[in-house]
Amino acid sequence: MSLLVKVFRQPDEIRRLQAHEWDLLVRQARHANLLGRLHHRLLAAGLATEIPRRPANHLLSGAIMAGQQHHSIRREVRFLRETLAPAGIPLILLKGAAYVAAGLPAAEGRLFADVDILVPREQLGEAESALMMSGWQSTALDAYDQRYYRRWMHELPAMQHIFRGTALDVHHTILPPTARLKPDPRLLVEASVEIPGLPGVRTLALPDLILHSATHLFHEGEPDNLLRDLTDLDALLRHLGTTPGNWDALVARAQRLGLEGPLRLALRYTCRVLGTPIPVSIDCLGAGGPGQRMLDAIYYRVLRPQHPSTADAFTPLARKSLYIRAHWLRMPPHLLAYHLAHKALFPPKALTNPLSDDKPHENPDAKKAA
């Protein structure tokens, strides 16, 4: 078990850490985008005074960065409401933006890059126009990507605000229409709840937030953020567990939406990796068949901080398999073959990752080394 996960499960462990172990903990947490969350976790455990000065500075830096992002997310939410309300389009927040706006424990220390919203399919065109009128623009993509998103995806191509530079993902459902699972987005919209104190701002209901997080993690999560996403689920599930009866509601909801599969995986890995408490009545820990063992081999590798210290000989393969699996779940085979062939011939510009065995391409966000 990686040091980071060990400390997440058992914050008291930090009392025993030597300086060089703190060093490793901070590096793993940085690679997993979890510095800020680790800071909150240790403080919540009453361990503030147990953290030596140097690592404390890094953890605090992560938490401050997250705090600034939350501030900017709350501001974006107000702008979005002003844009969508006049057009009669509900503002329904998803993922990180939802956690932050609703003040859920899953927001603590969370870093993120964009705001995700859900718009009813029939209002998608209107929403896109209203957003463009307010300064959000489709980010520069080639014609293939534009077509790919609009024909096959559950979201518009990512948008970016021309002045503030903030990124926005507009979803009309939570999985691509081509995916094997087909949760009905109307059910999600109907069950959405207004955030107390923020009229006109809604989020998915808590069970749906959990199911979306699970679906995202096991369908399209990027390896670098999977552990972060798993800690989201951990926080959401612990929050759910504080109200009796919620667990049954979650299972029933998963059945209603046809998302039992992602929920089962979510419960399996939060419980096994992070020790999330799950009622015994829900059986999610069975050994499973060979398919499950294969998934375990992949997920136990990618649900580590993606830092060289946690990698083994199979980590690059696990990362690659995950990419293939994600596409396999999202598209029928002929479309998958076409899409992968296109991406192989015209590779996207990718960020470098220390665990990727691909050659680094130009990093579009790379700052000049000066």
Added chain:
Amino acid sequence: MRIRDLSPSDFRTRLGGDGIRLATGPFNCRLQSGIGEIADELARLYAHHTLVDSSAFTDFHIAVQPGHGLRRWLRPQALFSVDSVEPFTPLPRAQALPMLEWGLNWCVTAYSQHILVLHAAAVARGNRAAILPAPPGSGKSTLCAALVNRGWRLLSDELTLISLETGQVMGLARPVNLKNASIDIIRAYAPDAFLTRPVRDTTKGTVALMAPTAASVEAVATPATPTWMILPRYRAGTDAILSPMGSGNAFLQIADNAMNYHILGEQGFEAVGRMVDSCQSFGFEYSRLDDAIAVFDRLAAEAESEAR
């Protein structure tokens, strides 16, 4: 133990192996490089810095390595990485040493939100600091290098670190980045200072790095109080003229040059306000270094006699 206590071959072996672990102000850094030709100059730039034990906490794990495969021979490159993340596009191998310095600046800026980080030079007399925020081309580094060779202590040439708790300046005492004409000016002005060979055709033109003085490095752990905020501007032929600056303008100058003002929010606002309150602020035009230093010395002497 300090870097100067290592033999050149020991330094070179460590740099190419597990890395040189050294302290620069509040940060412990591990520097690794397979680019052997930077070793001797690097050892002289950091001669007076303390070595840190390999069991200590390291803030930045930094490497500058040669490019892969054919790249080693065809247009050789230098790749900067921090804990195996590569935040920049590679540069020509000849720029490896400046790249290491710029990369280290990037680490401080990207990973330190627990302090206010200003794009400014800072020098001190005793425990009083003069902070020189200024856009490139203003002569900030030249003036800073000159002051450091005339009895002022170098806190930092590029990044000034302000503690959010105490409001004090924390020194880094890292090399001074000299550009273009200022390289020869400082060579003539301070023949004893160690300057690296000039590296041509960087994004900043020709650059050379100047080693901080031993006294600056040895006193790096002593913080200094922001006392003067001076916005320098080189203007050919002018006398050295200090012109007092209003506190509103001073606030904006500092906030504009703070790398993480927008991230720190209210804390950033408080920290900048506190700095403005503790500083006398000036605009400063100069052309001759001796005149400029006389002005700085006079400010220091005035502050000293007021304190008595």
